[in-house]
Amino acid sequence: MATILKSEAGKGIALSAPASLYVGLLVAAPLGILVAYSFWTQTYVEIDRTFTWANYSEAVNDPLVRHLLIRSIAIAGAVTFATVALAYPIAYFIAFRTQKKALWLLLITIPFWSSYLLRVFSWKLILGFNGVMNSALISIGVIQEPLTFLLYNEFAVVLTLAHAWAPFAILPIYVSLQKIDRSLLEAATDLGCNRLERFIRVTLPLTVPGIIASCLIIFIPTVGDYVTPALVGGSQGKMVANLIQVQFGAANNWPLGATLSLMAMVSVGIVAILFVLLATGLGRRIR
Amino acid sequence: MKLKTSTILGALAITGLATSALADAADLQVFDWSGYEDPGFFGAYVEKYGGPPSYTYFGSQEEAFTKLQSGFEADLAHPCSDAVRKWVAADLLQPIDTSKLTNWDKLLPQIKEVDGITIDGTTYMVPFEWGNTGLIYRTDMISGDDISLQLLADPAYQGKIAIPDAASSAYALAALATGVSSYTDMSDEEFQKASDFLRAIHPNVRFYWSDAGQLDQALASGEVEMGWGWNQSELNLIWNETPAVMMRDVNKGIATWVCGYVHLKSSKQPVEQVYDMLNALTSEASGKYIIESWGYAHSNADAFKSADQELIETYGFADVDSFFEGSLFFDAVKPELEAKMLKEFERIKAGF
Numbered sequence: 001m002a003t004i005l006k007s008e009a010g011k012g013i014a015l016s017a018p019a020s021l022y023v024g025l026l027v028a029a030p031l032g033i034l035v036a037y038s039f040w041t042q043t044y045v046e047i048d049r050t051f052t053w054a055n056y057s058e059a060v061n062d063p064l065v066r067h068l069l070i071r072s073i074a075i076a077g078a079v080t081f082a083t084v085a086l087a088y089p090i091a092y093f094i095a096f097r098t099q100k101k102a103l104w105l106l107l108i109t110i111p112f113w114s115s116y117l118l119r120v121f122s123w124k125l126i127l128g129f130n131g132v133m134n135s136a137l138i139s140i141g142v143i144q145e146p147l148t149f150l151l152y153n154e155f156a157v158v159l160t161l162a163h164a165w166a167p168f169a170i171l172p173i174y175v176s177l178q179k180i181d182r183s184l185l186e187a188a189t190d191l192g193c194n195r196l197e198r199f200i201r202v203t204l205p206l207t208v209p210g211i212i213a214s215c216l217i218i219f220i221p222t223v224g225d226y227v228t229p230a231l232v233g234g235s236q237g238k239m240v241a242n243l244i245q246v247q248f249g250a251a252n253n254w255p256l257g258a259t260l261s262l263m264a265m266v267s268v269g270i271v272a273i274l275f276v277l278l279a280t281g282l283g284r285r286i287r
Numbered sequence: 288m289k290l291k292t293s294t295i296l297g298a299l300a301i302t303g304l305a306t307s308a309l310a311d312a313a314d315l316q317v318f319d320w321s322g323y324e325d326p327g328f329f330g331a332y333v334e335k336y337g338g339p340p341s342y343t344y345f346g347s348q349e350e351a352f353t354k355l356q357s358g359f360e361a362d363l364a365h366p367c368s369d370a371v372r373k374w375v376a377a378d379l380l381q382p383i384d385t386s387k388l389t390n391w392d393k394l395l396p397q398i399k400e401v402d403g404i405t406i407d408g409t410t411y412m413v414p415f416e417w418g419n420t421g422l423i424y425r426t427d428m429i430s431g432d433d434i435s436l437q438l439l440a441d442p443a444y445q446g447k448i449a450i451p452d453a454a455s456s457a458y459a460l461a462a463l464a465t466g467v468s469s470y471t472d473m474s475d476e477e478f479q480k481a482s483d484f485l486r487a488i489h490p491n492v493r494f495y496w497s498d499a500g501q502l503d504q505a506l507a508s509g510e511v512e513m514g515w516g517w518n519q520s521e522l523n524l525i526w527n528e529t530p531a532v533m534m535r536d537v538n539k540g541i542a543t544w545v546c547g548y549v550h551l552k553s554s555k556q557p558v559e560q561v562y563d564m565l566n567a568l569t570s571e572a573s574g575k576y577i578i579e580s581w582g583y584a585h586s587n588a589d590a591f592k593s594a595d596q597e598l599i600e601t602y603g604f605a606d607v608d609s610f611f612e613g614s615l616f617f618d619a620v621k622p623e624l625e626a627k628m629l630k631e632f633e634r635i636k637a638g639f
Contacts, residue, residue: 044622045356045377064634129510146510148446152494230452234494235636243633249349250454251629252373 037258045252055259065243065260069267072239075154075229076222079161080215086162087169087214094170095177105174108167116164120231123160127151127232152234160228165221169214176210177203200286208283215279216272223268240264312338315556315564317548318351318361319344327576331567340564355379360553362561367546368403369455371411372619374549381550383410387562390569394586397611401545402471402618413565414547414586416577419603419610420456420617421533421541423506423521424513436464436540439513440487448488449502449514452495454632455620456542460515461485463540463615471618478627485635495636499523506531517544522582522602535603537613544617547586578602 038055041048059065094104111119126132127150134146150156180203188198226241233239240260247257312333317324321344326333333339343361345351348370355364356377366374374380385391398414399405424434439448439460450457461481462470473481493511496502503523505511514520516533524531535541548565567573574590577583582602585591591599591607599605620628 045373064637064639067637067639128508129505130508148493148510230497235489235492236638238637246629246633249347249353251626252349252352253626 034258034261037255038262040255042253042255047254055256056263058256059259059263065240065263068238068240068243069264071154072223072241072264073267073271075157075161075237075239076219076225078154078158079165079222080219082158082162083165083169083218084173084211084214087166088173088211091170091173091177091210094174095180105171108170111164112167117227119164120160120228123156123163124151124232127156127159151232152237154233154237156232156234157229157237157239160232161222161225164228165218168217172213172217173207173210176207176213180206205283205286208279212276212279215275219275220268220272224264311560312336313341315340315363315560316361317342317564318355318359318364318551320365321346323365325581327580328573329564329567330572330576331570332564333567335563335567336560352377355551355553360555361551362554362556363548363564364551365415365546365548366412367544367617368401368412368414369544369617369619371403371549372406373622375406375411379549379552380411381552381554383413383550383565384558384562385410387558388413388569389566390571390587393571393589394569395588395607395611397608398545398586401616404545404547412547412549413569414545415568416547416581416583416585417543417545418518418583419533419535419541419543419614420459420515420517421535422460422513422539423502423516423524423531423533425506425509425529425531427530428509428512434513434534434539436460439464439491439515440484442491444491444512446491446493447512448491449493449496449505449511449516450488451515452497452636454628455617455625456515457485457495457632458620458628459542459615459617460540463542470615471620471624473624478624478631482631482635485632489635489638503527518582518603525601533603537609540615541610541613542615542617543610545586578604 039051039053041050041052041054090108094101098104124131128134129146129148129151131151133150134143137143138146184202184206185198188202193201223239224241226239226245229237229239229242233242241264244257244260244264247253247260251257315336317340319342324339324342326339329339340362343359345354348366351364351366352370352374355361355374356379371380394414398417399410401414404410404412404414422434422436422439429438438444439450450460458481459470461467461484462473462477465477465480465484467473467477467481493505494501496505496514496516499517499520502511502514502516503520506514506520506524507527507529518533521531521533533541548568550561550565554561569587571587571589571593574585574587575594577585578590578594579598582598584602584604584607591604596605604610
């Protein structure tokens with residue numbers, strides 16, 4: 001028995017070794033360097049490797065960092081909410097209402113055939129001052145002057161990101177809907193549930209894991225997005241990643257950039273854990 | 288492997304010429320902004336080596352600096368004068384031997400004195416092209432009499448202006464608008480005044496532009512009515528037949544930038560080949576070409592005589608001397624001041 005276990009464990013280790021090595025070299029090691037940098041300082045082009053908390057005290061006491069972190073989390077939260085809320089009906093449709101599942105899944109991935117930058121620029125064309133939206137509204141006489149609130153603000157950032165991340169929300173929710181045993185739904189109907197009750201008390205709780213997965217997949221990367229706010233965020237839509245990018249670029253202050261990155265990671269981690277606890281709790285309660 | 292890669296690159300760059308000559312020409316590595324691989328800029332080099340050098344591109348000087356510092360190797364690079372002090376401090380550059388430059392004496396004398404071209408008597412950069420950064424405005428929306436840098440702060444222009452997402456350029460604008468004596472060495476009080484100016488115009492800023500095309504398009508559509516930008520934007524607007532010009536009055540405030548080529552320490556090619564390239568770049572023919580086809584000013588004084596005078600007038604370089612006397616130069620800002628600018632600019636952009 002012991003030998004089997006031993007060899008099983010051995011197999012396990014052998015199987016996971018390539019992945020562990022890969023993750024170790026390309027995730028853990030850079031993360032270690034990042035942590036090390038955050039305790040150093042830089043003046044002009046020289047890195048001073050004396051241990052110091054200076055970057056942390058600077059970042060923690062700076063209202064700008066707090067402001068940008070909160071704004072980033074709020075924007076990412078809005079993106080997550082919008083994306084998941086819009087993705088759920090589509091996933092539901094594919095899982096329950098159509099026979100051509102493969103075709104629909106293919107259609108959903110089509111945006112990924114083009115570069116993300118191109119998609120951001122397409123939104124600029126649509127939302128721009130003399131863009132598709134404004135031109136259309138002016139030509140049908142709804143507005144006289146082009147609307148300026150469409151582009152260069154937080155709204156534009158949320159809209160662009162929500163579009164870009166939609167497939168990442170649809171697929172996990174679709175999988176969790178697909179897994180639902182159809183006889184459970186029949187049983188609910190037999191026991192007197194109407195369609196709404198059946199959805200709320202059976203379907204929705206069973207898809208909570210899919211919803212949580214979608215939320216995390218979207219929330220975590222969008223907090224750190226910097227291309228989208230840089231291109232469509234204008235003067236009000238900057239996020240924390242833009243500040244981090246400045247530290248690694250123009251400001252040439254890698255240690256402070258490393259500190260800000262770690263702070264962003266920790267904040268995201270805390271928010272994500274709280275969310276998972278809350279969502280699992282809620283999922284249990286409705287059931 | 289290296290030889291093979293460069294041969295392929297060379298073959299890609301110009302097909303149809305003898306392979307032996309190609310390898311030679313393409314062995315020279317130039318680290319440049321995209322677009323500068325235009326063979327019109329270095330005709331003499333192509334003639335001598337039978338092909339162009341190999342190009343690698345960067346999008347911003349900061350990106351280039353980071354890449355070079357982490358070990359990227361090339362023979363020549365193309366920063367602007369304000370970056371040179373930092374690059375020298377990071378030990379990236381070799382001094383330029385001006386005796387090997389056949390066109391050195393023909394270069395505009397004032398340009399050779401720009402900080403960064405020469406530092407403490409040592410020349411580090413061969414100036415290539417220069418131009419202005421200034422206030423570009425729509426002449427059909429704002430009259431030439433009313434235009435001024437202070438107009439940027441006018442509440443009537445809410446959401447109607449754009450300035451660069453670059454601290455140094457924004458502070459140059461603020462320094463000119465608030466009448467600071469020295470942009471590179473502001474006193475605390477002057478720095479405060481300049482920051483206050485940027486804060487005052489923040490509510491009017493539609494966006495902080497990060498690529499010039501964004502500014503061009505917004506000015507062309509009328510989304511913004513004035514913007515702080517490069518002469519390249521003005522040219523694009525002229526070619527697009529948009530009624531827009533750059534405010535070129537040195538008394539109202541305009542800045543001048545100079546960019547050029549530096550000899551990197553990581554250079555592996557023979558010095559002769561490197562200087563052949565530098566000489567080709569600074570020749571009168573290249574200057575005439577860049578002035579006429581690109582609308583940029585060149586460092587070679589003779590190029591201004593041989594280029595089409597009407598075009599020079601249109602592109603705003605008729606009175607070269609006035610820029611050198613009256614405009615603000617993008618010199619290297621003192622490192623401490625630069626750090627302060629960057630920090631404060633981030634706060635201003637976030638509305639603090």
